[in-house]
Amino acid sequence: MTTRYFHSVTLDKEKCRGCTNCIKQCPNEAIRVREGKARILEERCIDCGECIRICPNHAKLAVTDTLEKLSEFKYSIALPAPSIYGQFEPGVSIEEVLRAFIDIGFDDVFEVALAAEAVTYATRRFLENYRGSRPLISSACPAVVRFIQIHFHSLLDHIVPIDTPMEVAGAMAKAWAEQALGLKKEEVGVFFISPCPAKVTAIKQPVMKEKSNVDGAISISLLYGLLSKRVSTQMKTKGVGCSTHLAGKKETEEESHGKEGHHREGWVDLVRPLRGDNPFLSTGRGIGWGRAGGEAQALGGWSILTVDGIHNVRGVLEQVERKKLLGIDFIEAQACTGGCVGGCLTVQNPFVARVRLRVLAEQHWNKRPALDEDCLDNLIAAGAFTTKKVEPRPVMALDEDVARAIAKMDILEKTVKELPGLDCGACGSPNCRTLAEDIVRGIALETDCTFKLRERVKALAEEMADLAGKIPPAMGLEKTGGESSEGK
Numbered sequence: 183m184t185t186r187y188f189h190s191v192t193l194d195k196e197k198c199r200g201c202t203n204c205i206k207q208c209p210n211e212a213i214r215v216r217e218g219k220a221r222i223l224e225e226r227c228i229d230c231g232e233c234i235r236i237c238p239n240h241a242k243l244a245v246t247d248t249l250e251k252l253s254e255f256k257y258s259i260a261l262p263a264p265s266i267y268g269q270f271e272p273g274v275s276i277e278e279v280l281r282a283f284i285d286i287g288f289d290d291v292f293e294v295a296l297a298a299e300a301v302t303y304a305t306r307r308f309l310e311n312y313r314g315s316r317p318l319i320s321s322a323c324p325a326v327v328r329f330i331q332i333h334f335h336s337l338l339d340h341i342v343p344i345d346t347p348m349e350v351a352g353a354m355a356k357a358w359a360e361q362a363l364g365l366k367k368e369e370v371g372v373f374f375i376s377p378c379p380a381k382v383t384a385i386k387q388p389v390m391k392e393k394s395n396v397d398g399a400i401s402i403s404l405l406y407g408l409l410s411k412r413v414s415t416q417m418k419t420k421g422v423g424c425s426t427h428l429a430g431k432k433e434t435e436e437e438s439h440g441k442e443g444h445h446r447e448g449w450v451d452l453v454r455p456l457r458g459d460n461p462f463l464s465t466g467r468g469i470g471w472g473r474a475g476g477e478a479q480a481l482g483g484w485s486i487l488t489v490d491g492i493h494n495v496r497g498v499l500e501q502v503e504r505k506k507l508l509g510i511d512f513i514e515a516q517a518c519t520g521g522c523v524g525g526c527l528t529v530q531n532p533f534v535a536r537v538r539l540r541v542l543a544e545q546h547w548n549k550r551p552a553l554d555e556d557c558l559d560n561l562i563a564a565g566a567f568t569t570k571k572v573e574p575r576p577v578m579a580l581d582e583d584v585a586r587a588i589a590k591m592d593i594l595e596k597t598v599k600e601l602p603g604l605d606c607g608a609c610g611s612p613n614c615r616t617l618a619e620d621i622v623r624g625i626a627l628e629t630d631c632t633f634k635l636r637e638r639v640k641a642l643a644e645e646m647a648d649l650a651g652k653i654p655p656a657m658g659l660e661k662t663g664g665e666s667s668e669g670k
Contacts, residue, residue, distance in 0.1 A: 186224070187224045187225060187227070187387065188383060188386045188387040189222070189224055189227050189229055189379075189383055190229050190244045190245050190246065190379035190380070190382035190383045190386070190399075191222065191227060191229045191231060191233065191234065191242060191243075191244055191245075191379050191383075192222070192242070192243060192244075192245050193219075193220055193221075193222055193241055193242060193243075194240075194241045194242075194243060195219050195241070196241075197239045197240060197241035198219045198220050198239060198241035199218075199239050199241075200215045200218040200219055200220065200610075201238065201239070202215050202607045202608070202610070203236050203237060203238060204220055204232075204233040204236055204237055204242065205220070205607055205610070205611065205612045206607055206612060207232045207233060207235075207236040208232055208233055208612065209228075209230060209232060209329070209492045209493055209496060210226050210227065210228055210230075210329065210332065210333075211226065211611075211612045211613075211616050212226035212227040212228070213233060213612070214610050214611055214620070214625075215607075215610035216610055220233075220241065220242075225575070225577040226332065226577055228325045228328040228329050228332070228380065228517075229244075229324075229325060229328070229378075229379045229380040229382070229383040230325040230329075230378075230379075230380060230492050230517045230518075231244065231325075231378055231379050231380070231517075231518070231525065231526035231527075232492065234379070234526045235526050244378075244379035244382065244401065244526070244527055245379075245382070246376065246379075246382050246399050246400055246401045246404065246527070247373065247398040247399055247400050248400065248404065249286070249287055249400065249405075251371070251373070251397075251398050252287055252288065252371065252373070254371060255369060255370060255371030255397070256365065256369035256370070257289045257290070257359055257363070257365050257369055257370050257371070258287070258288050258289050258290070258370075258371045258372075258373065259288065259289065259290040259291065259292050259355045259356075259359065259370065259371070259372045259373070260283040260288040260290070260291045260292070260373055260375055261291075261292055261293075261294050261348065261351045261352060261355060261372055261373060261374045261375060261396065262279070262280065262283065262291065262293065262294060262375040263294050263348070263374065263375055263376060263377050263381075263402070263472060263522060264293075264294060264295040264298065264347075264464075264468060264469050264470070264471050264472030264476075264522070264539070265377045265402070265472035265473070265521070265522035265523045265525065265528060265535065265539065266279065266375055266377070266402050266472075266528075267279060267469060267472065267538070267539060267542055268472060268473070268523045268530060268534075268535030268536065268537075268538040268539035268542070269402060269406060269528060269529055269530045269535060270410070270413065270538075272538065272541075273417075274413055274417070276462050276469075276542065276546070277462045278413050278416045278417065279409065279413060280293070280462055281412075281416060282408075282409045282412035282413050282416065283375075283409070285412040285415075285416075286405065286408045286409065286412060288373075290355070290359070292351055292354060292355035292358070292372070293351070293462070293463055293464045293468070294347045294348055294351040294374070294468075294471075295347075295464035295468030295469045295471065295472075296351065296354070296453075296456075296463045296464040296468055297347040297348070297350035297351035297354055297468070298347035298464070298467070298468035298471040298477075298480070299464060299465065299467050299468040299480070299552070299553055300347075300350055300354075300452070300553060300558060300561075300567075301322075301344060301345065301346070301347050301350055301567070302467060302468070302477070302480040302481055303552075303553065303555070303558045304344050304558065304561075304562055304567040305320075305342055305344050305481060305512075306481055306483075307559075307562055308342060308343075308344060309481075309484060309511060309512060314339070315339070315340065316340075316508070316510065316511055316512075317340065317487065317502060317507055317508075317510040317511055317512055317513050318340055318341075318342050318511065318512050318513070319337065319340045319341050319342065319502075319512075319513045319515060320342060320477060320512070320513065320514045320515060321341050321342050321343070321344055321345075321346060321390060321569065322346050322347065322471070322477060322514075322516075323380070323515060323516045323517050324346070324380045324381055324383065324384035324389065325378070325380035325492065325517035325518075326492075326495055326515045326516065326517055327341060327389055327390070327572060328380070328389060328575070329492065329495065329496070329499075329517070330499065330572070331389065331572055331573070331574060331575045332574075332575050332577055332578065333496075333499075333578070334499050334502075334503055335574040335576075336503055337499060337502060337503060338571070338572050338573075338574060340502070341572055342512075343390075343568055343569045343570075343571070344567050344568070344569065345390070345391070345566075345567050345568070345569050346384070346390075347468070347471060348374050348381060348384070348385075348396060349388075349391070349394065349395050349396065350395075350567065351372075351374075352372045352374070352394065352395030352396040353395045353445065353446075353449055353566070354449045354452070354453055355370075355372045356370050356372060356395060356446075357445070357446040357447075357448075357449035357450050357453075358449070358450055358453055358457070360446060361446060361447070361450045362450060362454070362457075371397045371398065372395070372396050372397055372398075373396070373397060373398045373399065373400055374396050374398070374399045374400075375399075375400055375401075375402055375405060376399045376400065376401055376402065376525075376527055377401075377402050377472075377518075377522045377523070377525030377527050377528045378517075378518060378522065378525030378526060378527055379526065379527065380517065381399060382399040382401075385397075385398070385399050386399075389572055390569035390570055390572060391569055391570060392570070401527040402525075402527050402528050402529065403527050403528065403529050404527075406529045445561065445564060445565075445566045448557060448560055448561040448564060448566060449561070449566070451554075451557050452553060452554060452557045452558065452561070456550070464546070464549075465546050465547060465548065465549045465550060465552075466542070466543035466544060466545065466546040466547035466548075466549070467479075467480040467543075467547065467552075468480070469539065469542055469543045469546060470539065470540070470543035471522075472521060472522045472523055472539050473520060473521040473522070473523050473535075473536045473539045473540060474488055474489075474490035474514070474516055474519075474520055474521035474524075474536070475488045475514070475521070476521065476539075476543065477514045478512070478514045479543075481512065484511040484512050485509060485510050485511045485512070486510070486511060486512045486513070486514060487507065487510045487512070487513045487514070488513075488514045489513065489514070489515050489516070490515075490516045490517075490518065490519055490520060490521050490524070491516075491517070491518070491519040492517040492518075495515045495516075495517060498513065498515065499515075518532070519532060520532035520533060520535070520536045521536065523535035523536050523539060524536075580594070580619070580622060580623065590622045593622050594618050594619055594621075594622045595618075597618035597621055597622065597628070598614060598615050598618045600628075600634075601614040601617065601618060601631055601633075601634070602614065602631070602633045602634075604633075606632075608631075608632050609626070609630040609631050609632070610626075610630065611626065611630075614631075617630065617631060
């Protein structure tokens with residue numbers, strides 16, 4: 183049975199001109215151009231957004247939710263990614279950004295940066311107790327996790343089985359709304375404000391859990407204009423803020439039961455000492471997660487390698503696979519250049535945003551004491567941070583039958599040697615090797631290569647010229663001036 187994959191990244195065929203820019207940029211060789219239009223191979227796509235960045239015709243886009251979806255829930259909570267703080271001009275406070283979410287229609291706002299602090303603690307504890315092969319790899323970037331799932335099956339056990347800040351924030355926000363505000367689970371909608379399409383896909387079709395804690399995702403780029411206007415208004419009035427509905431109320435006895443109820447109580451106990459009228463609860467340790475190196479800085483005390491940009495990530499993972507990085511404890515790998523501030527659904531120059539986020543993190547590093555460690559330890563012991571094992575996605579296999587796959591691999595290698603090796607992309611495949619693979623899979627022809635086509639045409643022309651010079655035997659020697667064998 184063929185698995186269907188959801189993808190945030192999609193194609194507008196009307197805008198696509200078949201220019202082949204995307205097939206060369208895609209790190210996973212997930213795009214082909216056929217009949218003048220790009221086609222995304224859904225089983226290979228990791229939603230990294232590289233094709234969105236490179237397409238000159240804006241034919242690639244990310245499908246996200248809109249504010250209209252908020253009406254499906256009685257109570258809606260925004261989960262802003264830490265990277266959003268770097269999108270605004272210096273002088274705009276985090277409080278003003280968070281309160282702007284209330285102004286544009288959300289009932290509440292809950293920082294993913296706060297959840298990042300909790301995830302930092304859980305990851306640190308895991309590193310302390312882990313006795314297996316290193317380096318371990320962060321699970322925070324879903325594009326990297328899917329990349330490993332497809333290309334680096336031997337490294338799947340290296341992925342830290344800790345939930346992402348986005349998912350933890352979703353669990354925290356729902357727990358607070360259910361217990362402190364007395365709402366039913368189905369009445370609460372939590373929406374991640376996303377810097378990239380990979381996290382949208384991680385919500386719609388998660389890899390590390392059965393069902394996401396988040397109900398939807400709205401892009402930063404979609405909301406930025408609305409938020410900017412509200413922030414400007416706040417800066418002018420300097421007095422508009424959130425209402426006091428954040429204080430909540432005491433839970434009822436029947437609202438807590440079983441494992442889920444235990445987790446819910448734990449999240450509320452963690453948040454309750456912090457929550458009040460001010461939605462800004464996080465410190466620089468969580469805010470910094472929005473840029474490359476932020477997670478590593480928050481962890482501290484370990485030999486940590488930070489890599490950003492999916493093509494750079496590939497190089498590092500190849501070294502890990504070859505056992506070249508044994509002295510490294512942990513790898514913070516992010517698909518976007520600069521980290522989440524470089525996501526294709528952001529609006530600010532990633533290098534500018536990265537500096538702004540670093541400054542904000544430094545300013546708020548010691549804003550308050552660290553989260554309650556006893557409470558976090560209880561949540562860890564209860565499995566609140568634990569995810570399921572990431573299973574490989576065997577899309578690179580040539581055949582399910584091993585013997586046939588080996589035979590096809592031999593044909594593939596032979597075909598690669600016969601191709602010119604120029605990797606021009608004119609055939610509609612990213613390079614000569616992927617064309618050979620497509621030929622073996624039966625979705626392309628050798629003559630799709632313009633050079634092989636010219637060779638074939640030349641051979642046919644020579645054959646036709648040779649045929650044109652031949653005379654049917656019945657026409658005899660009168661055409662050639664010779665004598666027939668019968669006339670001798």
